[in-house]
Amino acid sequence: MSATIAPPGPPAPSPDAMESLSGRRLPRWAPWAVLVVAAALALLLAAFTAVSGRAGTSLVGIGLFIALQSGWSFAVEGRRHAIDRFATTLIYSSFVIAMIPLVAILVSVVVNGIKAFTPYFLLHSMRNVDPRGTGGGEYHAIIGTIEVVGMAAIIGIPIGILVAIYLVEYGNRSRLARLISFFVDVMTGVPSIVAGLFVYTFLVLTLGFQQSGLAGALSLSILVIPIVVRSSEEMLKLVPTELRESSYALGVPKYRTIMRIVVPTALPGMITGAMLAISRVTGETAPLLLTMFLTQSINTNPLTGPQATLPTFIWDQILNGTDASTNRAWAAALTLILFVMILNIVARLLARLSRVK
Amino acid sequence: MSATPTLEHPAPAPAPEDPNRIRGNSVRPGDRIFRGVTRGAGILVLLIMGAIGAFLLWKAIPALRVNTVNFFTYQKWSPDNTPAKFGIAAMAFGTVVCAVIAMILAVPVGYGIALFTAHYAPRRIAAMLGYVIDLLAAVPSIIFGLWGLNYLMPRSYGLMQWLNDHLGFIPIFDNRLGVYSRSIMIASIVLAIMILPTVSAISREVFVQVPRAHVEAALALGATRWEMIRTAVIPYGRSGMISAAMLGLGRALGETIAVALLLSASFTISSHLTEPGGITISAAIALLFNESGAIGIGALIAAGLVLFVITLLVNMIARLIIERRRDFSGAN
Numbered sequence: 310m311s312a313t314i315a316p317p318g319p320p321a322p323s324p325d326a327m328e329s330l331s332g333r334r335l336p337r338w339a340p341w342a343v344l345v346v347a348a349a350l351a352l353l354l355a356a357f358t359a360v361s362g363r364a365g366t367s368l369v370g371i372g373l374f375i376a377l378q379s380g381w382s383f384a385v386e387g388r389r390h391a392i393d394r395f396a397t398t399l400i401y402s403s404f405v406i407a408m409i410p411l412v413a414i415l416v417s418v419v420v421n422g423i424k425a426f427t428p429y430f431l432l433h434s435m436r437n438v439d440p441r442g443t444g445g446g447e448y449h450a451i452i453g454t455i456e457v458v459g460m461a462a463i464i465g466i467p468i469g470i471l472v473a474i475y476l477v478e479y480g481n482r483s484r485l486a487r488l489i490s491f492f493v494d495v496m497t498g499v500p501s502i503v504a505g506l507f508v509y510t511f512l513v514l515t516l517g518f519q520q521s522g523l524a525g526a527l528s529l530s531i532l533v534i535p536i537v538v539r540s541s542e543e544m545l546k547l548v549p550t551e552l553r554e555s556s557y558a559l560g561v562p563k564y565r566t567i568m569r570i571v572v573p574t575a576l577p578g579m580i581t582g583a584m585l586a587i588s589r590v591t592g593e594t595a596p597l598l599l600t601m602f603l604t605q606s607i608n609t610n611p612l613t614g615p616q617a618t619l620p621t622f623i624w625d626q627i628l629n630g631t632d633a634s635t636n637r638a639w640a641a642a643l644t645l646i647l648f649v650m651i652l653n654i655v656a657r658l659l660a661r662l663s664r665v666k
Numbered sequence: 667m668s669a670t671p672t673l674e675h676p677a678p679a680p681a682p683e684d685p686n687r688i689r690g691n692s693v694r695p696g697d698r699i700f701r702g703v704t705r706g707a708g709i710l711v712l713l714i715m716g717a718i719g720a721f722l723l724w725k726a727i728p729a730l731r732v733n734t735v736n737f738f739t740y741q742k743w744s745p746d747n748t749p750a751k752f753g754i755a756a757m758a759f760g761t762v763v764c765a766v767i768a769m770i771l772a773v774p775v776g777y778g779i780a781l782f783t784a785h786y787a788p789r790r791i792a793a794m795l796g797y798v799i800d801l802l803a804a805v806p807s808i809i810f811g812l813w814g815l816n817y818l819m820p821r822s823y824g825l826m827q828w829l830n831d832h833l834g835f836i837p838i839f840d841n842r843l844g845v846y847s848r849s850i851m852i853a854s855i856v857l858a859i860m861i862l863p864t865v866s867a868i869s870r871e872v873f874v875q876v877p878r879a880h881v882e883a884a885l886a887l888g889a890t891r892w893e894m895i896r897t898a899v900i901p902y903g904r905s906g907m908i909s910a911a912m913l914g915l916g917r918a919l920g921e922t923i924a925v926a927l928l929l930s931a932s933f934t935i936s937s938h939l940t941e942p943g944g945i946t947i948s949a950a951i952a953l954l955f956n957e958s959g960a961i962g963i964g965a966l967i968a969a970g971l972v973l974f975v976i977t978l979l980v981n982m983i984a985r986l987i988i989e990r991r992r993d994f995s996g997a998n
Contacts (some may be wrong), residue, residue: 362824393890400786403778404795407866410818410859411802417817418809471707479701480708489708491985492715498913498981499718499974500920502948506970507718510725514963531714538711564700592806595922595952602956620808620923627812627927635816642809653804657797 333385340378340394347374371402415646422643425636431644435605435617440625443633447641449607450622454648456611457525457601457618458591465530466583469537470572473579476538477545478567496535504531505596512600522611525601525618529590536589540582544575577663584656588649594620619645719978722971729964737968743933743950745965746958752965754947754972756933760850761946761973763939764925765918767854768861772918773911775858776865780910781895783866784873785881796870803863811927814856819928822852826940837937848930850944856924861914868913872906873899905987912984916977922948947973 351370375398383391430446438445472489480486508528512518548571556566572579597603602615603625617625619641626638730737732750740753779799783792826846829839838851846852876899884894900907926949930942951966958966 364821364825365828389890389893393892396892396895397786400778400782403775404782404787406775407779407799407802407862411798411805413817414805414809414813417813421816468707468710471704472711475701475704475708479704485705485708489711491982491989492712494985495978495981496711496715498916498920498977498984499715500922500948500977502920502922502951503718503722503970503974503977506951506967507721510721510967511717514725515721534711534714562694562697564694564697567700588804592804592808594806594808595926595948598952599955620806623808623812624923624927627815638812639816642812645806646809649804649806650801653801 332387332390334390335382335385339381343374343378343381347371347377374398418639418642418646421636421639422646423640425640426643430637430640434607435622436607438605440605440629441631441634443636445637447619447622447637447644449604450617450619450641451644452607452609453522453601453611453616453618454591454620454645456609457522457529457597457616458587460523460526460611461529461533461590462583462587464526465533465586466537468530469534469583469586470541470579472534472538473541473545474567474572476542478563478571493535493538496531497539499531501528501532501590501593502595502599504528505599507531508596509599519613520600520602520615521613522601522608522616525597525616526611528596528600529593532590532593532596533586536586537583540585541575541579544578544582545571547578548574577659581656581660581663584652584659588652588656591649591652592620592645594624597621598624619648718974719971722967722974726964726968726971729961730968732961733965741933741935743954743965746962750961750965754969756935757945757947757950757969758972759935760929760944761919761948761976764850764854764857764944764946765915767851767939768857768918769911769915771855771858772862772914773865776862776910776914777869777907779862779866780870780873781899784870785891785895785899796867799863799866802859803867807860807921807923808927810856810860811924814852814924814928818856819847819852822846822855826851830940838939840938841940842938843941845942846940848928848942850929850939853925853928853944853946854939856928857918857921860921860924861917864917865910865914868910869903869907872903872910876902905990909984909987912980912987916980916984919980920948920973920977922946922952925949926952 347370350373351366354369355366375395378398379391379395382394431451432448433446434449435445435447436449472493476486476490476493480489505528508524508531509520512524512527513520518524552570552574553566556570557563561569597618598621601618601621603617603621604615605617608614608616623638623641623645626634626641729745729750733745733752734749735751735753737753738758739755740751741756743752743756744750745752783795783799787795823846826841826849830841833839834841880898880902881894884898885891889897925946929944929946929949931945931949931953932943933945934943936943947969951970954962955966
């Protein structure tokens with residue numbers, strides 16, 4: 310601290326000396342006071358000068374707040390504390406900045422989505438509906454989403470869990486295990502559209518299949534695998550070694566130890582991770598456009614022909630470009646976000662409930 | 667060492683004769699099969715990564731053969747014409763510029779969020795704030811696109827115009843048309859919001875790992891909180907911060923649907939970033955794929971291969987930085 314050090318002479322320092330040890334500080338209410346002053350000034354400026362608009366006014370307000378607080382702090386507390394307050398303001402405001410789009414997105418999806426979000430919309434397809442006019446619904450897309458995401462989960466989650474088991478239980482940081490671990494990390498960064506492109510070249514161009522729900526599910530499972538591996542790996546690592554050792558000590562083979570002791574112990578966490586992975590890919594659009602295209606009709610068979618999903622439905626409705634279709638897009642976005650959020654919240658609740666045990 | 671009464675086996679394993687078994691190292695067939703299956707799944711991951719590169723390359727070559735112009739420097743995209751002419755210059759420009767602007771906007775804010783949740787927010791609400799940021803990561807890309815197009819873009823015209831009026835001498839803010847929709851700039855802003863959770867989640871991970879002793883030592887020496895961050899947290903987390911930024915970059919490079927909706931898909935290179943225009947590799951694939959002929963699809967696959975290689979490199983470098991830190995930091 311920039312304070313003067315109490316002289317060593319007097320044995321019992323007076324209260325004044327104690328005070329000087331901590332230096333001069335702004336009162337605790339200082340930031341709030343500055344906030345009020347800055348807001349008032351910004352509003353005044355907005356009323357009487359060229360400053361205008363909500364965004365502009367708040368920017369000016371933030372600038373004023375930073376300047377006033379730093380200045381006051383510099384005068385009273387000195388340079389170091391002024392810098393500290395400056396940095397604190399920036400860090401707090403970065404969090405607020407991140408909150409704004411999140412709130413704006415959620416609010417606009419709910420406000421705009423509720424308009425066309427009716428039981429009729431949920432239970433009818435777009436077959437024989439004018440894509441630019443009103444009417445129609447997303448039933449076919451809901452079916453497609455559930456089927457495709459379900460298949461992606463069935464394909465991707467077991468593979469991901471097996472890889473995680475290999476890495477934690479058998480890998481022993483061998484060269485192969487480290488290579489796999491590295492590429493799992495790299496795989497999380499594969500753009501979703503590249504996964505779709507790969508499944509298209511493999512299934513459609515090379516093996517001669519059609520675009521279908523299964524192809525879409527395969528492309529999603531490429532995106533699911535690395536996320537599941539990472540989360541299951543974390544959970545398996547949390548299983549205490551003593552548990553494994555006591556099982557070995559009883560003569561239980563390793564594979565049985567893993568299946569009966571290790572995996573059940575880690576299971577709640579693994580389910581949470583898998584559900585988060587699924588919720589992450591539910592909103593994927595790009596790979597599905599390539600691998601399963603889209604349709605306006607109900608197609609319950611994921612093995613042949615194109616299927617619609619909620620994300621590709623939204624895409625299609627946005628591109629139609631009329632007010633009616635944009636309303637449908639918002640309503641489908643509301644459905645999708647409800648779907649994803651429910652998966653997310655259930656997964657986190659599961660995690661919390663199992664942690665208490 | 668025979669049956670295990672505490673565990674309810676349907677059929678207890680036969681008593682082993684070989685004392686080596688006690689180690690848990692297996693010789694039993696079930697063990698060998700299980701190990702083989704999990705190992706096979708691991709190798710499958712490697713195979714998928716290899717196959718992505720191999721198949722894209724294989725299917726891109728026929729299209730690249732008939733291309734009559736330089737694939738890397740030509741800007742236009744008409745692969746299904748005869749003679750076929752296509753190049754990724756405009757797409758690559760759009761991809762890199764969008765990703766870089768998104769990084770410039772998102773990385774400082776992401777670090778700020780990470781510092782906030784790791785060292786500023788009260789511990790009790792820090793975890794909740796982490797969830798909230800995760801929620802932002804859970805919003806699907808298509809919804810960012812829809813929101814960006816219908817909500818953010820109309821509200822950004824004022825800012826863009828202000829940039830043009832006051833900073834117009836810088837080419838990237840100069841708008842010669844007076845039209846501010848569907849520009850690279852607005853796509854980059856939406857991209858920045860999308861990569862924010864990635865950057866903040868990964869840098870937060872390293873910030874919370876900073877040894878308590880470093881933090882307390884700095885504070886005990888009289889450092890203010892910011893000085894503690896600067897002298898203890900940031901030096902410790904520097905490599906994690908770099909790789910967080912690079913992983914964000916990787917995500918921004920590959921992001922497709924939101925960008926495809928927000929750009930006006932013009933295959934030209936223009937430094938006037940607030941004017942309508944721009945295209946990225948991934949957006950071009952999504953927009954053109956279902957209306958392309960055989961050569962067109964091959965050409966898009968070639969573009970996808972370029973994107974794959976770029977993101978692969980970015981991600982590998984980011985991961986290597988993290989790994990190196992893990993090896994040398996002496997933590998744990």
